[in-house]
Amino acid sequence: MTPFELAEPKTLNEAIALLDAEDPDVRPISGGTALMLMMKSGVFRPNRLVSLQRVEADYSRIQRGGDGTLRIGALASLSQIEHSGEVRQVAPVIEKTMRHLSNVRVRNVARLGGNLAHGDPHMDLPPVLSSLGAKAIVAGPSGQREIMIEELFSGYYETVLDRNELITFVDVPSQAGWSSVYFKCTTRSADDWPALGIACSLRVENGSIGDVRLMISAATEKLTRLVATEKVLRGQQASEALFERAGESAMAEAEVIDDSRGSASYKSELVRVYVKRALRQASVGATQS
Amino acid sequence: MSEHAKSISFELNGSKTEMLVETHENLVELLIRMNLNGARESCGQGLCGCCTVIVDGSAVSGCLYPAAFVDGKTVTTVEHLDNNVHLSPVQEAFIEEGAFQCGFCTSGFILMTHQLLEEKPKPTDEEIRDYLAGNLCRCAAYPEIIKAVKSAANKMARA
């Protein structure tokens, strides 16, 4: 690694001011687990890193709003989120996901904002949070904006964030009536990066799919919502035949890519099978709750 | 030292410590400079656990942890578990169960076990696997390691 300036502002606004809209060699650092890997391998040689470790504690809190919205500070560590009673109450799927996300040491250090802003399509939280209908609250020099998690990613390791914008919070809406599952499919070893991630949230009303959000990651260049497949499902009677059809639809809809974890044709087949399984399990959850 | 070096102060194994660190230095590199060789860099990618260090009570991978980030924090390494007097129950259990061959991975497993037993004094098999999933033992002493974790839990319950 090469020497660089490490700025350690005490407020979020100072941090934003220390970032640079034009300079790709200036970046924020939260837990550093992703950036350290990039710096060690020489993929990234910063001029300046702006540490978020000392900014106001508000950005690492987890709170429930009056309307049932769960607000998670972007600087909350993944362990903190994993062990939060509030998170478990609103969306137990998050805790389950954390168990298979990396290892305890990484979860102790990595922060939610870093996990999302990294833009790696293999990450587990983007599909899960987007299937919950979550949005990121983003702050920049000219104020705040909200971005649905599913709209945060513009390409492979690319997000729609400006270089001087920071994720400050993630809001997860009330999940009353919804049931959610996440399937992480690894093809080489259990702790490998996924070849495919499928996150599914749905509501069952009188035996029919009232509403559904279906996300695919890892097999595609970026997190993708399977909009056409959701249309196949909405309003239809929940049944094996429907889930079978949705699997076929997802296979046709998803633009999967080849990589070391499998060929595109193999992963397409995984999509078909895992979409079906995810729907089956989520609808069982929905009718039990 | 480069122009970007930072002066940090932190508590290391019970003693207040001041150091000048490079911003691109990681925690293992800093500890080695201080003649603490228990945490060692092996995979360098957060996967194997050989570089485990406890920072403010939580296990971290020293190989991915910027040294400058320990400023103001409390750092504990495997060297401090015996408080210079008695081996910890976890250390004793690892020796009694023969939970290692070459010993390269051992300090990491012992520190992770400490964190596990602090949070889950009576861990289930599932919880043991969850906490130790990020530690690799190339000598494959896993069965003995699991036994040592359980035996340490019993020792601590009795103490």
Ligand SMILES: Cc1cc2nc3c(=O)[nH]c(=O)nc-3n(C[C@H](O)[C@H](O)[C@H](O)COP(=O)(O)OP(=O)(O)OC[C@H]3O[C@@H](n4cnc5c(N)ncnc54)[C@H](O)[C@@H]3O)c2cc1C
């Ligand atoms: C061994 C290992 C295994 C892993 N396995 C998994 C896994 O199974 N599943 C998974 O999902 N992930 C996995 N990861 C990835 C891990 O989740 C990420 O490295 C981590 O979440 C990044 O968070 P961080 O706080 O450390 O980010 P950093 O490294 O600090 O930052 C990452 C990126 O985000 C930017 N950034 C940070 N904070 C903000 C913010 N608030 N606003 C805007 N930009 C920001 C940084 O500039 C940088 O570009 C693994 C990592 C390791 C090392």
Ligand code: FES
């Ligand atoms: S050397 Fe740090 S985890 Fe392997």
Ligand code: FES
């Ligand atoms: S004892 Fe040799 S690597 Fe674990």
